[in-house]
Amino acid sequence: MKFYRIMAVSRRVFRDVANDKRSLAMLFLAPIFAMCIFGVAFSGDVEGVNVIIVNQDQGFTPPLGETTYFSTDIISNLNTSTLNIQNMSNVDEARQKVENGQSSAVIIFPEDFSKNAALKSQNQSYPNSAEIIIEGDDSVTNIKNAIQKTVNQALSDTLTSKGFTPAIKITSNPIYGEDADFIDFFVPGILAFVVYLLTTILTLINFVGERSNGTLERVLASPVTEGEVVTGYAITFGTFGIIQVSLLLAIAILVFNILVVGNVLYAFIAVAILAITCQALGILLSSLAKRPEQAIQFFPFVILPAFLLSGVFWPIQAIPYWLRPFSYMIPPTYAVEACRAVMLKGWGPDKIWPDYLALIFFALLFMGLAVWTLKRGKK
Amino acid sequence: MTSNYEYAITTDNLTKKFGDFTAVNNLNLEVKKSEIFGLLGPNGAGKTTLIKMLTGINGSTSGDAQVLGKKIPDRNIASKIGYMPQETGVYLSLTVEQNMKFYGRIFNLSGQKMERKIDELLKFVDLEDWRYAMVENLSGGMKHRLSLACTLIHEPELLFLDEPTVGVDPELRVSFWNYFQQLKEKGVTILLTTHYMDEARHCDRIGFMQRGRIIAEDKPATLMEISGNDSLEDAFLFFSKKDEIQGNEVA
Numbered sequence: 001m002k003f004y005r006i007m008a009v010s011r012r013v014f015r016d017v018a019n020d021k022r023s024l025a026m027l028f029l030a031p032i033f034a035m036c037i038f039g040v041a042f043s044g045d046v047e048g049v050n051v052i053i054v055n056q057d058q059g060f061t062p063p064l065g066e067t068t069y070f071s072t073d074i075i076s077n078l079n080t081s082t083l084n085i086q087n088m089s090n091v092d093e094a095r096q097k098v099e100n101g102q103s104s105a106v107i108i109f110p111e112d113f114s115k116n117a118a119l120k121s122q123n124q125s126y127p128n129s130a131e132i133i134i135e136g137d138d139s140v141t142n143i144k145n146a147i148q149k150t151v152n153q154a155l156s157d158t159l160t161s162k163g164f165t166p167a168i169k170i171t172s173n174p175i176y177g178e179d180a181d182f183i184d185f186f187v188p189g190i191l192a193f194v195v196y197l198l199t200t201i202l203t204l205i206n207f208v209g210e211r212s213n214g215t216l217e218r219v220l221a222s223p224v225t226e227g228e229v230v231t232g233y234a235i236t237f238g239t240f241g242i243i244q245v246s247l248l249l250a251i252a253i254l255v256f257n258i259l260v261v262g263n264v265l266y267a268f269i270a271v272a273i274l275a276i277t278c279q280a281l282g283i284l285l286s287s288l289a290k291r292p293e294q295a296i297q298f299f300p301f302v303i304l305p306a307f308l309l310s311g312v313f314w315p316i317q318a319i320p321y322w323l324r325p326f327s328y329m330i331p332p333t334y335a336v337e338a339c340r341a342v343m344l345k346g347w348g349p350d351k352i353w354p355d356y357l358a359l360i361f362f363a364l365l366f367m368g369l370a371v372w373t374l375k376r377g378k379k
Numbered sequence: 380m381t382s383n384y385e386y387a388i389t390t391d392n393l394t395k396k397f398g399d400f401t402a403v404n405n406l407n408l409e410v411k412k413s414e415i416f417g418l419l420g421p422n423g424a425g426k427t428t429l430i431k432m433l434t435g436i437n438g439s440t441s442g443d444a445q446v447l448g449k450k451i452p453d454r455n456i457a458s459k460i461g462y463m464p465q466e467t468g469v470y471l472s473l474t475v476e477q478n479m480k481f482y483g484r485i486f487n488l489s490g491q492k493m494e495r496k497i498d499e500l501l502k503f504v505d506l507e508d509w510r511y512a513m514v515e516n517l518s519g520g521m522k523h524r525l526s527l528a529c530t531l532i533h534e535p536e537l538l539f540l541d542e543p544t545v546g547v548d549p550e551l552r553v554s555f556w557n558y559f560q561q562l563k564e565k566g567v568t569i570l571l572t573t574h575y576m577d578e579a580r581h582c583d584r585i586g587f588m589q590r591g592r593i594i595a596e597d598k599p600a601t602l603m604e605i606s607g608n609d610s611l612e613d614a615f616l617f618f619s620k621k622d623e624i625q626g627n628e629v630a
Contacts, residue, residue: 214466
């Protein structure tokens with residue numbers, strides 16, 4: 001071992017990186033990008049969950065006393081940064097909103113809530129306990145837990161301030177996602193995420209190859225148009241996307257026994273459109289790389305935003321408010337949402353069409369941009 | 380098999396700039412139908428850039444050009460031209476046959492006609508035994524031969540060949556030139572670039588290119604005669620020096 005030789009190697013590697021602006025940017029920007037995104041995404045608690053309160057509580061009037069509403073005290077103690085509360089009087093209408101996905105749960109305080117609470121605290125042998133009923137979308141475990149935790153907290157805060165301890169029951173009646181575990185929430189997201197990742201990266205590498213080995217030039221010198229190239233890629237990767245989802249689903253169902261309520265065909269459609277979007281994204285990104293190795297440098301920028309913002313691993317309600325608009329700017333979010341709605345809630349196109357629409361919009365946009373970059377290359 | 384036009388290629392002050400760098404500078408060129416025209420010059424002289432403009436892969440900054448009687452860019456001529464890029468332009472993860480079939484299909488070839496053409500071309504480039512081999516396992520010269528075969532599959536009227544004989548062994552190079560002559564007799568026009576000055580003698584006419592311009596153009600014998608040299612290499616150096624002196628005088 002000779003020091004001067006070691007230093008020659010080391011200096012050469014330094015030079016190598018320093019000469020390539022992209023490597024340099026990668027080396028310093030990627031860690032900043034990763035830390036910021038991870039930090040921000042993980043630091044947030046679940047926030048802004050839409051819930052509906054139906055308060056039917058008639059209050060309790062002690063002999064010669066004033067009527068008190070115990071429910072109102074609890075409601076005023078609910079954490080309003082976690083829950084985004086709307087009040088309604090009709091339980092059926094409120095349930096309808098949960099079924100449509102506009103709200104995550106209905107919190108019901110029945111008519112005799114205050115009465116039962118008061119009588120039970122005076123006399124332990126009183127037969128009826130007061131009950132708070134939460135009817136919700138339990139398919140998203142984080143949200144379900146956040147709602148229950150918030151209600152529990154409000155309840156215990158109220159009891160502490162009142163200084164009495166009636167037994168109050170919190171009953172949970174799932175509208176969606178009965179018996180749903182975290183894996184059931186997780187798998188539909190993974191379908192979309194895996195297809196997003198593999199398709200984007202595969203096309204990216206493939207297309208940088210086309211650019212660097214002269215095949216793209218040869219093809220573009222032939223009667224083949226830019227649009228035909230992009231559409232040809234779209235058909236192949238759309239098909240690959242469907243095959244990938246079939247494999248993923250088969251394993252999820254057969255090995256992990258996950259919950260599938262709806263018709264998986266609708267999830268397939270969403271993922272196929274996502275794959276078409278992603279191949280166009282891969283072609284777009286390929287225009288920024290000169291050599292196949294440089295394409296690898298894009299991976300963190302492809303993986304991280306989708307990983308953190310698309311709702312695969314935690315619901316969008318667990319992402320800080322100001323980051324949420326970014327979630328809706330990336331295509332996988334819509335595919336994750338659609339797959340989850342189909343598999344956990346049994347929704348069909350009548351309800352997930354906005355997701356389809358968003359995915360088709362992104363597919364057309366990215367394909368248009370991909371064609372544009374190919375045409376611009378000819379200028 | 381060819382359409383009616385006198386010149387396969389004409390350019391009128393064709394120019395291509397990349398930022399401040401002028402790759403092709405007010406270039407005027409005429410290539411007659413069924414002529415083999417060779418572009419010779421050092422690296423960076425603008426040969427490849429010129430070919431890319433003529434094939435429609437790149438646009439021009441200024442000036443005009445006509446290819447097969449049509450002002451470019453014109454998509455209608457794309458099916459009549461064959462382009463062999465320097466970077467071989469074949470798919471490494473496909474077999475030899477799969478590559479040829481792909482390039483055949485984009486020109487709407489199929490069935491027996493395609494099979495016959497593939498047989499004929501593989502025989503010509505001596506890759507019959509490698510028909511089902513993955514291209515990534517081929518040597519550099521073999522990839523080049525495959526690339527030429529792919530260029531010829533749709534029987535183009537006009538061939539743009541960028542360094543077609545790089546990495547091709549001398550024996551096969553001779554058969555390449557014989558084949559080019561056969562194509563010429565069928566009415567095909569060929570514009571090629573080469574570094575091999577000796578093989579440029581086979582061209583009907585050659586153009587010496589330097590700094591984006593053609594500094595001399597004529598029959599190889601004539602160029603050697605004018606320069607008083609008996610090799611094209613020396614002839615090139617003669618014209619290059621002359622061009623520099625003239626350039627300095629103008630400056």
